[in-house]
Amino acid sequence: MSHSAASTHVPLARTVVCSPHFDDAVLNCWSVLDRDASCAVVNVFTGAPGFTSWGDRRNGAPSSAAQMQQRALEDREALAVAGKTAINLGMLEVQYRVRNNPLLHAGPLQLLSAALKQMPLLRSAVVRLPFVRPMLYATPAPEAEQIAEAIVQAVPGASIFCVPAGIGGHRDHLLVRQAGAVLASRGLTVRLYADLPYAVIHGWPLWISAPEGERATDRASALWARHLQALRPQMGEPIEHARVVRLTLGERARKAEAVRRYTTQVATIDAEFSRGGLDQDSAFAHEVYWDLQPATRDTSQPSGQVRLGA
Ligand SMILES: [Zn+2]
Structure with a gap:
């Protein structure tokens, strides 16, 4: 292990953006990718099944393997906007674990x-x-410990891990969040990120961005609170005490450029952003992070509290 680091002269990355799918690092942690020259990206669910899924066939893909190759290519082109490359773990995402x-x-x-x-x-x-x-x-979901171990092995020496907050309840995002809880229980620094586009399906919470002239019903805050409820003991502070990163206009433009390189996904991403899709000014205005309390023994794990939808 140490000899590979010594022989390649690559500085050891300190921060790892843990991306369940190919596009999550760009969508949720662009400020990290763009500002932190030494950060690494690990994509977890990048494997192709040995069959062509019903969904891929419906979307006109020649095969699921070809579809995943295409998505990997798009990801390389998108991450290149920030000068980054990803390490792909090759696990199967939920649509490929489901019986075909x-x-x-x-x-x-x-x-x-x-x-x-x-x-x-x-x-x-x-x-x-x-x-x-x-x-x-057909295929069981990987265990959180297995995902956590694969991430740690992929980037030896890393100490900060960004994982999804799981807002929206996507099963693969929750699995990587659970892996984050495992890493936190080992004393590593784990940072949750708000999951775009699911987190802004009702717009941004009013404590982040209150559009003028809107009624003051904060459906976004209610959604975030519901999905973060299981992690509240490990978050320590109220949800509103998040670290809200405002992207500069230049960062927003580069992020938009990167997101548009996911050509097979961009229509879906656009549809899931509320109120005007990707073209609205506020779509890429913010990224939101919470630190899990360091070295909290994950007491909710055995009783299943954080195992939502697993
Ligand atoms: Zn995702």
């Missing part, structure tokens, strides 16, 4: 799944039922 059965993606089951998405508590209870998981998944 068209019945699961169409008709009544899809309606049921859409309905359950509106009822997160019921949904997490249903997917925990012992007979449901093998019905839905």
